[in-house]
Amino acid sequence: MSNLLNVxxxxxxxxxESTQKLMLNVVVALIPAFITSVFYFGIGAIxxxxxxxxxxxxxxxLIQRFIxxxxxxxxxxxxxxxxxxxxxxxxxxxxxxxxxxxxFIAIAVAKMTFGGLGNNPFNPALVGRVFMxxxxxxxxxxxxxxxxxxxxxxxxxxxxxxxxxxxxxLKNGESLSSLMDKxxxxxxxxxxxxxxxxxxxxxxxxxxxxxxxxxxxxxxxHIPVSVIGSMAIFTTILWLVNPENNxxxxxxxxxxxxxxxxxxxxxxxxxxxxxxKAMLIYGCGIGIITVIIRVYGAYPEGVSFAILIMNxxxxxxxxxxxxxxxxxxxxxx
Amino acid sequence: MLKTFxxxxxxxxxxxxxxxxxIEYMPLPESVIIPLSQHIxxxxxxxxNKGDSVxxxxxxxxxxxxxxxxIHSSVSGKVNRIDFALDSTGYKQTAVFIDVEGDEWIxxxxxxxxxxxxxxxxxxxxxxRCFESGIVGLGGATFPSHVKLTVPSGKKCKVLIINGVECxxxxxxxxxxxxEKGEEILTGVSILMKALKVEKAMIGIENNKPxxxxxxxxxxxxxRGMTVHPLKVKYPQGAEKQLxxxxxxxxxPSGRLPLDVGAVVHNVGTAFAVYEAVQKNKPLIExxxxxxxxxxxxxxxxxxxxGTPLSRLIEAAGGLPGDTGKIINGGPMMGKAVxxxxxxxxxxxxxxxxxPREESVRNEIKPCIRCAKCISxxxxxxxxxxxxxxxxxxxxxxxxxxxxxxxxxxxxxxxTCPASRPLLDYIRLGKSSVIKMVRERNLK
Numbered sequence: 001m002s003n004l005l006n007v008x009x010x011x012x013x014x015x016x017e018s019t020q021k022l023m024l025n026v027v028v029a030l031i032p033a034f035i036t037s038v039f040y041f042g043i044g045a046i047x048x049x050x051x052x053x054x055x056x057x058x059x060x061x062l063i064q065r066f067i068x069x070x071x072x073x074x075x076x077x078x079x080x081x082x083x084x085x086x087x088x089x090x091x092x093x094x095x096x097x098x099x100x101x102x103x104f105i106a107i108a109v110a111k112m113t114f115g116g117l118g119n120n121p122f123n124p125a126l127v128g129r130v131f132m133x134x135x136x137x138x139x140x141x142x143x144x145x146x147x148x149x150x151x152x153x154x155x156x157x158x159x160x161x162x163x164x165x166x167x168x169x170l171k172n173g174e175s176l177s178s179l180m181d182k183x184x185x186x187x188x189x190x191x192x193x194x195x196x197x198x199x200x201x202x203x204x205x206x207x208x209x210x211x212x213x214x215x216x217x218x219x220x221x222h223i224p225v226s227v228i229g230s231m232a233i234f235t236t237i238l239w240l241v242n243p244e245n246n247x248x249x250x251x252x253x254x255x256x257x258x259x260x261x262x263x264x265x266x267x268x269x270x271x272x273x274x275x276x277k278a279m280l281i282y283g284c285g286i287g288i289i290t291v292i293i294r295v296y297g298a299y300p301e302g303v304s305f306a307i308l309i310m311n312x313x314x315x316x317x318x319x320x321x322x323x324x325x326x327x328x329x330x331x332x333x
Numbered sequence: 334m335l336k337t338f339x340x341x342x343x344x345x346x347x348x349x350x351x352x353x354x355x356i357e358y359m360p361l362p363e364s365v366i367i368p369l370s371q372h373i374x375x376x377x378x379x380x381x382n383k384g385d386s387v388x389x390x391x392x393x394x395x396x397x398x399x400x401x402x403x404i405h406s407s408v409s410g411k412v413n414r415i416d417f418a419l420d421s422t423g424y425k426q427t428a429v430f431i432d433v434e435g436d437e438w439i440x441x442x443x444x445x446x447x448x449x450x451x452x453x454x455x456x457x458x459x460x461x462r463c464f465e466s467g468i469v470g471l472g473g474a475t476f477p478s479h480v481k482l483t484v485p486s487g488k489k490c491k492v493l494i495i496n497g498v499e500c501x502x503x504x505x506x507x508x509x510x511x512x513e514k515g516e517e518i519l520t521g522v523s524i525l526m527k528a529l530k531v532e533k534a535m536i537g538i539e540n541n542k543p544x545x546x547x548x549x550x551x552x553x554x555x556x557r558g559m560t561v562h563p564l565k566v567k568y569p570q571g572a573e574k575q576l577x578x579x580x581x582x583x584x585x586p587s588g589r590l591p592l593d594v595g596a597v598v599h600n601v602g603t604a605f606a607v608y609e610a611v612q613k614n615k616p617l618i619e620x621x622x623x624x625x626x627x628x629x630x631x632x633x634x635x636x637x638x639x640g641t642p643l644s645r646l647i648e649a650a651g652g653l654p655g656d657t658g659k660i661i662n663g664g665p666m667m668g669k670a671v672x673x674x675x676x677x678x679x680x681x682x683x684x685x686x687x688x689p690r691e692e693s694v695r696n697e698i699k700p701c702i703r704c705a706k707c708i709s710x711x712x713x714x715x716x717x718x719x720x721x722x723x724x725x726x727x728x729x730x731x732x733x734x735x736x737x738x739x740x741x742x743x744x745x746x747x748x749t750c751p752a753s754r755p756l757l758d759y760i761r762l763g764k765s766s767v768i769k770m771v772r773e774r775n776l777k
């Protein structure tokens with residue numbers, strides 16, 4: 001046996017990249033956002049993340065072990081990423097049982113029923129989050145105010161997010177300029193010093209993660225840039241047309257889950273398109289739908305819904321949007 | 334900015350262990366096995382019989398039809414038998430077995446060492462000589478060179494491209510040849526230019542061979558119409574259409590030939606063989622083979638007579654390491670794993686790589702996560718993940734529409750796949766089924 005030669009078709013070399021390494025790189029890219037969220041929201045951020053990660057891993061394990069009776073693949077890191085992303089989309093004071101419910105929906109319903117990693121049409125973490133938003137509307141919208149490291153888990157002071165302040169205020173007929181005084185300054189928002197889901201607040205930390213993902217070639221620029229770019233263009237138009245009723249583009253990009261969504265959720269491999277051209281269309285779709293929901297819809301925030309809606313178009317885009325093949329239409333001088 | 338092809342490609346670890354080791358002449362083996370099909374096209378027809386005495390350089394099989402090539406004896410001795418032999422692709426084919434006796438060359442070959450730069454033959458005679466001498470593309474594809482030199486009426490060659498890219502990891506045979514036989518290669522290039530009636534030749538060399546670039550740049554200034562172009566290191570730059578794109582910016586249309594954009598590509602090794610055939614009247618009976626591997630004690634570049642068994646090469650390079658798990662004929666990206674070490678060296682064999690056991694096994698196949706890395710590395714912008722699924726499910730008509738036949742089997746997709754999916758294995762399967770389907774449809 002030992003002196004037999006292996007005979008297999010080419011290539012005989014492999015790039016040493018693996019699913020696990022890619023997932024771990026995403027986890028590394030999420031570390032700055034995790035640190036800032038502990039810094040602003042205290043122990044709650046740790047409890048929520050730990051609960052979410054543990055229950056996502058556990059549900060995947062249980063399903064693979066007892067229902068599918070297949071090899072256990074929780075070490076591939078995908079459930080870990082789902083767990084962290086779900087946690088990052090939640091307020092840091094949310095009760096543990098709701099997190100476990102959300103994790104169950106994310107892993108069992110949104111991922112494993114479709115055949116596990118690689119087969120789910122919708123982003124599992126977002127399905128979990130939206131399920132929680134609809135099932136536990138009170139807990140899901142009681143946002144702790146950032147009070148620093150020493151904040152306890154259940155005794156956090158809650159308040160509205162900047163997006164909710166603007167939405168409610170405009171509905172009640174307040175002027176935009178007076179509302180803008182009630183929300184944090186752009187610098188505070190950039191640093192993450194505002195109410196919101198625990199992982200979405202600190203733009204700076206998320207951008208550090210973005211640069212890392214680009215540097216490690218985990219993702220390409222197409223989706224994040226088209227989401228943010230299309231939002232910027234759309235909100236600039238609204239703002240220029242009616243500055244009394246529409247917040248400026250900077251506010252829209254820094255508030256809510258745009259950066260977390262654009263950099264980490266919309267770029268989920270499984271549920272995003274595979275061809276650069278399609279990635280740009282998908283990203284622009286997310287940006288535009290987000291603004292529509294925020295400005296015209298019932299919810300103050302729309303990133304999760306926008307991503308899930310665009311997820312639905314991905315199979316269609318993968319079927320009909322093709323890369324320009326080499327030697328296809330040739331323009332030779 | 335260094336030139337390169339714009340889309341796709343990978344940069345595997347170069348592992349050019351033998352780049353600094355000069356070419357060494359291999360001692361003659363006791364016997365050689367010369368297969369009758371060492372080229373793309375119709376196998377040659379033997380013109381010798383069992384028991385015949387042959388001399389080194391004597392023709393032993395003639396090309397049948399236009400796309401075929403003559404085959405010459407690489408040694409002197411007696412034809413032991415004409416029989417089936419396993420070749421380096423793993424298939425059995427007819428081969429001439431010759432027992433070596435001495436090393437007596439046919440008298441028409443000029444064995445002197447002087448470099449003869451004056452090209453006396455006419456264009457037609459050069460092409461004829463290439464056919465007679467059994468010259469085939471030595472970059473690996475082994476397409477008969479006289480076919481590529483014959484420009485069909487209505488087409489015009491505007492530029493000759495010389496491939497000194499050597500983008501495959503490990504291989505250094507072309508690199509060494511450029512350093513040691515630079516003048517011969519450039520004379521070969523001028524012969525090819527004359528045959529093609531073209532005024533301009535571009536020599537592309539990847540930037541990981543600065544010594545070869547410097548050497549040939551200096552020499553090229555003494556020849557007419559030749560320029561040397563350093564290229565960014567990127568696999569598969571040595572692929573004909575990618576090299577044309579990198580050097581000229583022209584894109585050969587899908588399913589067409591380089592001549593459609595006015596280019597003809599030849600390898601540096603071929604240019605050297607053409608030089609020897611035209612100036613020295615020496616047929617293609619030997620070539621440089623890189624014998625390498627991380628565990629090999631004496632890896633090197635060897636000038637080897639065709640028909641020499643691989644076992645002799647491995648012996649010369651220090652013997653088979655105990656941890657050998659795979660032996661590759663060619664480079665690690667496109668080469669073929671051989672079944673045993675009895676297979677002979679053929680015209681198209683640029684290297685023999687001994688891969689240690691732990692690197693010779695593939696990783697476990699994981700589910701596709703749709704990361705799209707296969708699409709981004711595909712030099713022809715196909716969607717390998719999709720082609721694999723279509724091939725797996727037998728949806729060949731759809732695979733044809735997704736242009737599976739444009740795949741050149743460079744292996745970038747399988748190399749890069751984080752889930753270690755055997756993309757190219759399935760694409761090959763699908764491609765051959767699609768080609769068969771199209772052929773049957775055209776017959777109707």
